[in-house]
Amino acid sequence: MARERLYLFDTTLRDGAQTNGVDFTLADKLAISRMLDDLGIDYVEAGYPGANPIDTAFFAEKRSAHAKITAFGMTRRPGRSASNDPGLAALLAAEADAICFVAKSWDYHVRVALETTDEENLASIRDSVRAAKAIGREVLLDCEHFFDGYKANPAYALACAKAAYDEGARWVVLCDTNGGTLPHEVGKIVGEICEQIPGDHVGIHAHNDTEQAVANTFAAVRAGARQIQGTLNGLGERCGNANLVSIIPTLKLKPDFSEKFDIGVSDEALGHIARVSHALDDLLNRAADRHAPYVGESAFATKAGIHASAIMKEPKTYEHVAPELVGNKRKLLVSDQSGRSNLLVELDRIGFAVDKDDPRLSRLLDEVKEREAIGYAYEAADASFELLARRLLGKVPRYFEVEKFDVNVEQRVNAKGERVTVSQAVVKVKVGDELLISAGEGNGPVNALDVALRKDLGKYQGYITGLELTDYRVRILNAGTEAVTRVLIESEDETGDRWTTIGVSPNIIDASFQALMDSIVYKLLKSGAPA
Numbered sequence: 001m002a003r004e005r006l007y008l009f010d011t012t013l014r015d016g017a018q019t020n021g022v023d024f025t026l027a028d029k030l031a032i033s034r035m036l037d038d039l040g041i042d043y044v045e046a047g048y049p050g051a052n053p054i055d056t057a058f059f060a061e062k063r064s065a066h067a068k069i070t071a072f073g074m075t076r077r078p079g080r081s082a083s084n085d086p087g088l089a090a091l092l093a094a095e096a097d098a099i100c101f102v103a104k105s106w107d108y109h110v111r112v113a114l115e116t117t118d119e120e121n122l123a124s125i126r127d128s129v130r131a132a133k134a135i136g137r138e139v140l141l142d143c144e145h146f147f148d149g150y151k152a153n154p155a156y157a158l159a160c161a162k163a164a165y166d167e168g169a170r171w172v173v174l175c176d177t178n179g180g181t182l183p184h185e186v187g188k189i190v191g192e193i194c195e196q197i198p199g200d201h202v203g204i205h206a207h208n209d210t211e212q213a214v215a216n217t218f219a220a221v222r223a224g225a226r227q228i229q230g231t232l233n234g235l236g237e238r239c240g241n242a243n244l245v246s247i248i249p250t251l252k253l254k255p256d257f258s259e260k261f262d263i264g265v266s267d268e269a270l271g272h273i274a275r276v277s278h279a280l281d282d283l284l285n286r287a288a289d290r291h292a293p294y295v296g297e298s299a300f301a302t303k304a305g306i307h308a309s310a311i312m313k314e315p316k317t318y319e320h321v322a323p324e325l326v327g328n329k330r331k332l333l334v335s336d337q338s339g340r341s342n343l344l345v346e347l348d349r350i351g352f353a354v355d356k357d358d359p360r361l362s363r364l365l366d367e368v369k370e371r372e373a374i375g376y377a378y379e380a381a382d383a384s385f386e387l388l389a390r391r392l393l394g395k396v397p398r399y400f401e402v403e404k405f406d407v408n409v410e411q412r413v414n415a416k417g418e419r420v421t422v423s424q425a426v427v428k429v430k431v432g433d434e435l436l437i438s439a440g441e442g443n444g445p446v447n448a449l450d451v452a453l454r455k456d457l458g459k460y461q462g463y464i465t466g467l468e469l470t471d472y473r474v475r476i477l478n479a480g481t482e483a484v485t486r487v488l489i490e491s492e493d494e495t496g497d498r499w500t501t502i503g504v505s506p507n508i509i510d511a512s513f514q515a516l517m518d519s520i521v522y523k524l525l526k527s528g529a530p531a
């Protein structure tokens with residue numbers, strides 16, 4: 001049976017940009033639209049031309065190779081003609097392949113928010129669709145508050161959707177703007193609409209206010225809708241939009257969908273989706289969600305010792321899909337609960353063949369347990385675990401030695417009379433026979449230490465230029481009688497690989513230093529730097 005085409009519409013740059021604390025620059029927008037284009041998204045909704053300088057600049061030229069760049073805006077204002085509405089004019093002037101109009105479809109909103117009549121609202125929809133079609137744009141209509149509107153007055157909500165469809169709109173998109181509709185309601189209502197408007201002209205736009213945006217999306221698809229709107233990582237105001245990073249793998253990997261539908265995302269592109277998801281978080285300068293389905297660091301992580309050997313023998317028994325398909329990795333957690341089999345499997349994964357009776361294995365297990373008792377948490381710090389294992393079982397070259405470091409925090413009044421705190425660090429490093437001294441300044445002592453440490457590593461400098469610290473987490477633990485500080489540092493390099501290192505000490509600078517050192521040494525090791 002021929003598969004039906006399902007279309008993906010991304011609104012990270014429009015609805016996602018409504019998120020509290022998110023402020024995309026033009027460069028951000030261009031980078032994200034390029035990623036979406038490469039991923040195989042059909043429509044990229046990029047913002048409101050004419051509404052602000054960034055969006056206007058974005059829509060000043062053609063921005064994609066394949067995806068249809070979509071401009072978003074209101075239908076003509078009530079009481080005006082289409083040719084006499086500056087907002088509509090900006091929308092029509094945008095360098096866009098498609099225009100997505102938003103219109104009220106709940107009669108209550110038409111009266112209260114728009115302060116106009118039901119009939120004038122329908123006329124505004126028809127006029128706007130006609131104006132955009134006349135200049136050759138593909139047209140979409142976002143029916144705002146569609147599900148609430150349909151529950152209150154089904155005939156009017158349907159009339160809004162029909163007005164756009166009959167006028168030639170390619171898509172009528174049913175929006176659950178408040179995000180409060182439940183999957184069984186979405187299924188029922190979308191089913192009823194698809195009896196009036198062919199499903200291959202119907203889209204779904206779901207919000208996550210009951211944490212069912214993804215479920216609502218699939219309910220709509222099963223009921224006949226053939227366009228899915230969503231955002232990367234579910235970005236969006238309040239609780240977010242439907243998460244395309246969860247939806248795409250499900251469409252591609254679950255037979256209920258993959259046997260019925262084709263989407264524009266290739267198998268190869270699917271293999272990059274974890275990286276796309278992380279790249280968005282990097283742009284937003286926030287840590288990736290470890291527990292994100294498919295792409296999170298923990299999505300394929302198992303802790304229990306009894307499962308470890310079974311997983312290696314037959315991964316399928318414990319994994320709903322293969323992690324490689326979405327660019328993720330299987331992970332076995334090493335923790336104080338772990339037994340030998342877990343440890344063996346983890347060693348095997350990092351390239352050590354150790355016999356299960358090897359006495360070094362007991363030493364490593366003891367060492368892990370001892371360290372975990374004083375606050376280390378190796379299950380959260382894969383790279384530090386690997387270094388520990390290599391040091392004990394194999395060899396980690398002594399690339400360099402920090403002979404001494406000095407960190408200094410000073411609070412003073414600057415020339416403008418403001419009270420400022422400045423941190424400086426000086427690091428003395430020995431690389432071979434070379435003694436290097438570097439100083440760094442930072443917004444805090446750890447930052448200053450990091451800057452100084454990575455400023456000059458002599459012959460190794462070239463290996464660490466792509467190294468970036470992406471997250472820094474501190475926790476105070478009560479181990480025994482004394483409080484100790486645990487620092488976890490997440491790093492990333494130019495290849496997109498990520499790893500986490502750990503440091504524990506009563507002193508936060510010392511704990512941070514351990515984690516920084518592990519990160520650098522790990523990077524040198526993985527880059528094959530010569531000893």
Ligand SMILES: [Zn+2]
Nearest residue numbers: 015177205207
């Ligand atoms: Zn929305």
